[in-house]
Amino acid sequence: MARSVVKCTNCGKPNRLSPTAEGVPRCANCHQLLPWVVDAGQEDFDAEVTASVPVLVDMWAPWCMPCKQVTPLLENVARTNSGRLKLVKLNVDNAPDIAARFGVQGIPTLLVIRNGNEVDRLVGAAPQPQIEGWLEQHLPDGMRVGNAR
Template identity: 40%
Template sequence: MSTRDNPYAVPGDTAGGTMRAGVDFGAPEQSRTPGRPSLLDLENGPVAEGLIKEASTASFTADVIQESRRQPVLVDFWAPWCGPCKQLTPVLEQAVRQAGGKVRLVKMNIDEHPAIAGQLGIQSIPAVIAFKDGQPVDGFMGAVPESQIKQFIDKLGGGGDRIGEALETAKAAADEGDSQTAAQIYSAILQEEPDQVDALAGLAGLLFDAGQADKAAALLDRVPAAKSDAPAVAAIRARMALAEQVAALGDPEALAARLEADPDDHQARFDLALIANAQGRREEAAEHLLHIIRKDRSWNDDAARAKLLELFEAWGPGDPATLSARRRLSSLLFS
């Protein structure tokens, strides 16, 4: 659409598409304290509702002008017949979600609601205008690439790694035994980013630890195929696979009795290692497997070493048990 045939141009506007500031869409909101929203309110649930919404001329003051006094609001002017609009909108929505709620997106169909676009002097679409403190402050036109959109949002102060900070908070809560708080944070993240892999894996781990393996598996099924090998996902899947193996191992007391009668009963020691790991005794599990490797490295086609490597993956590369056992394994293999 050209400047000449755009029905939304302001009469007499010769700015060639420049976005004008200072348009008055309504009275300022009274007695509102500016401030950024947090990721979630642990009592009332996530605050991310309405992160992306459709607006009308009637709702523009509330959805854009008033809301922009809390955080930046992007307004996407589009129309159903506009091909570039269809290219831009999903990329724009994804960028807003990744900003973690520090910016909001309002979409306006200019065919149904032409007045606002006319007041702003929109010369072509797609057009995106950013509002802060009740006023339009910046904008761009056309189906720009994702990287440019992210830079635009960062410039508004909508960047930052809120999701990363929330993930760290959730992990800290889980490590301290506060599973309820961790689960609430992971759930809030997933309401903003349904495919957030670390949150999916974290919540699945909490469900698995609570004895809800079926729900944990169902949650992992939501992981996008392209991210199925992510470390957090691999770790929880490894834990679940180990638990299935341990369930078929039998009575640990009987295995301990076998080992006491014959210290070279490597199968009994191997099974006890899996049970120790399932019960959270990682150093003990590693010691059993390292003992087998030291005594008979080739036992059962190198099964002890293979299992130890599997445990490293489940524990994570930074776990103290992983670091200690990996050093000892290296000494056994390369000394």
């Protein structure tokens, strides 16, 4: 399985993340929580959506303009919520079987997965406050979606 490289928002050091990491990722240098953002494919999707925190799946395609608008918003939400959620990005053109398995008919499609099961979805581009409000209801007690922009 491929490892993703994530830059620490505290010290700036790059860190390699294992898709099946236990717990939540921390910076190897300063030990701060890291934003957990990974790209998944057909082969590793099931491993990537297994996490100790809720998983936000972004189903997108490179030719989709609304997808390109949503991507930085989702990455910002992941940064703001380091240690609270995992963002898994799936290019549906490269993983049509996964898209079909989830019945994706339009993109971007956002899924919330907990314990391996889809618990909610949001179809179409939305502004960051709407995404945060939608996602907040799926985070465990005490977790709140931040508003850093």
